[in-house]
Amino acid sequence: MPKPATAPIGVVLARTAKTAARAFDHALAAAGGSQPIWQILISLKTTPVANQRELADAVGIQGATLTHHLNGMETAGLVTRRRDPENRRVHLVTLTAEGEQLFLRLASAAIAHDERMRTGLTDTEIAQLADLLHRLAANVTDS
Numbered sequence: 487m488p489k490p491a492t493a494p495i496g497v498v499l500a501r502t503a504k505t506a507a508r509a510f511d512h513a514l515a516a517a518g519g520s521q522p523i524w525q526i527l528i529s530l531k532t533t534p535v536a537n538q539r540e541l542a543d544a545v546g547i548q549g550a551t552l553t554h555h556l557n558g559m560e561t562a563g564l565v566t567r568r569r570d571p572e573n574r575r576v577h578l579v580t581l582t583a584e585g586e587q588l589f590l591r592l593a594s595a596a597i598a599h600d601e602r603m604r605t606g607l608t609d610t611e612i613a614q615l616a617d618l619l620h621r622l623a624a625n626v627t628d629s
């Protein structure tokens with residue numbers, strides 16, 4: 487079997503994704519957050535009052551994992567949880583003023599990270615990259 491001329495694209499993509507994710511983790515940590523907290527905050531910004539099931543679905547994590555994160559966020563004063571008056575089994579989650587402030591800091595960090603990722607790339611190249619990534623995803627998605 488001949489040796490490939492380049493590394494397999496899946497390997498390059500996986501390494502790049504890990505590198506980008508680590509850099510994003512570092513940027514969020516420097517701003518006082520993490521990717522799970524960022525995902526929860528941004529979901530609450532788009533749906534200001536959400537029940538925990540909706541929030542877990544929006545973030546893409548299991549309910550128990552969300553509960554773990556919300557416990558820490560509630561202790562830190564970032565969110566509040568209260569029972570839904572129409573369904574006492576459901577908890578509604580809302581951002582506090584402190585949560586809003588952290589969202590703004592993390593949003594600035596996320597924007598700066600995105601700008602850093604785009605360094606040296608033209609708008610055309612960014613559009614091409616997005617198209618190629620979508621096509622790669624489509625190639626491996628069961629349809």
